[in-house]
Amino acid sequence: MSGPASRRGFLRGLTTLPLIGGGVTLIGQPTHAATPITPGLLATYSNWLYHERMYLMHASGWGGRAPGSVPCVTPADDFHHQDGQDLETAMRQTQQRAAVILAAAGCLLTDAAAEKQWASAFHPMA
Numbered sequence: 001m002s003g004p005a006s007r008r009g010f011l012r013g014l015t016t017l018p019l020i021g022g023g024v025t026l027i028g029q030p031t032h033a034a035t036p037i038t039p040g041l042l043a044t045y046s047n048w049l050y051h052e053r054m055y056l057m058h059a060s061g062w063g064g065r066a067p068g069s070v071p072c073v074t075p076a077d078d079f080h081h082q083d084g085q086d087l088e089t090a091m092r093q094t095q096q097r098a099a100v101i102l103a104a105a106g107c108l109l110t111d112a113a114a115e116k117q118w119a120s121a122f123h124p125m126a
Helices: 004-015 037-061 077-078 087-105 113-120
Strands: none
Touching: 037 087, 037 113
16 A cells, blocks of 8 residues: 555545544544444454454464464553443444444445345444
8 A cells, every 4th residue: 555546545435434523634533434333344344353463463473373462561452441431332432443444444344245144143232
């Protein structure tokens, strides 16, 4: 994603997603998208996270042997363990971020096959 054409494609993908809490600007910070949270979307996001972690582990020299632990002394740990945040709120916010993160990466949110395959496995909260 280094060439001008790929950047344009990335930005074009963002403009197709109706964002709540921000926009496709230099200063917006969208918190979730105005698109339904479906089982297929959640399955796609789960798969996305899996592959991101595996590629990160390969790049870090772990090969296909991802360690059983996850780094915890990071800003991400602070983000996910905010004071006073209950589990239900955290789970709902995770689902609400899924479409924003997938769209920012240029990944399709879901498709008919994913919706059919995962209809009973993933349960939208929002």
